[in-house]
Amino acid sequence: MTSGFHSSNISNNTVDAMLNRCQHIAQSKKQDDLSLFGAPFTITVTTINKNSFKKRRRVGGAARKIPKIRHQISNAALIKFNNPDNMNHCLFFALIASLIQNICNWSRKNFFNYIHNLYGMSGRFQKDTYELMNQVGAQMGLKEYDADEWIPRVVDQWNNVNCKNQCIVKVFLFGDKGNYKPEFEYGPEDYDTPIIIYFNDIEKHFYAVKKCGRLFGKNYCLSCLCV
Incomplete structure (x- = not known):
């Protein structure tokens, strides 16, 4: 086997x-x-x-590739917040925000207070994010964080430690351009908790996508990766 x-x-x-x-x-x-x-x-x-590995050479002879299109992103599908620490940790904040919305049975008000550091939730969003960064060995205060490097570490940390026996996470990362396919995905195929992240190439910013949100303004199937 x-x-x-x-x-x-x-x-x-x-x-x-x-x-x-x-x-x-x-x-x-x-x-x-x-x-x-x-x-x-x-x-x-x-x-x-x-x-x-040698860098890939761009040579002719292959079948014509379908050109990428600019996605029409629905702003209503995004979880928007200001980075609580005003640093470049938006990838980790977006991952935490999406996970919390997926696995916690919070009211909309409590979740809003959480991501905006209001009332009894003040400071908790940043604390949870810093704890995750520490667990996966991410240094604080870097100019940028490569999603291809850090998403696998976060997913493994969740599935094997933090969320073990609670849920099975897989992350899907979408960008501004493409053919409605994720730019990057990581996690087991028997996942039950999809985490969707959107990267705005102009802003250089990662956004969490709402659990029930339609990123492209229409229903999207994660199994067949198409609208």
Whole structure:
């Protein structure tokens, strides 16, 4: 029995992520009266130095690609807030805001107070975000944070530690241009909690997308990745 597991970077959570993947496979085989337990099995790990890859050459001969279009983004679908610390941590704030809206049964008023640091929620949004950054090893105060690097670390932290046995998260990142396909996605295929993030290339800012929001102003299917 073979299953693939991909990690873009080795981190403190890599081993936990691999074990969690094995557990998911074992659970999925229960319905066939199969079990992975009771007998030894081997996990083979292959590591590749991504810095050794040559840069892709742009050469002709391939089939014509469909040109990207500029997406018509619905502002009503975005969770808008000012970064509480006025620093470049919007990726992590957006991830936390989207997770909280998805897994917490809060009223709209309580969630509004949370992301805007009002009343009894004052300071909690920033505290939760800083705690997550510390857990995944993200240094404070950098000029920018690469989503391709940090989203996998956050998802692994949630699925293997913070939200283990509570939910299974997968993150979908959309940009200004494309063909209604995510620019980046990370997480197990048996996810039950989709986290949708939008990156505004002009503002260089990450936005969380509302749980029930329609990012493109129309219904979108995450399974088939189309409107």
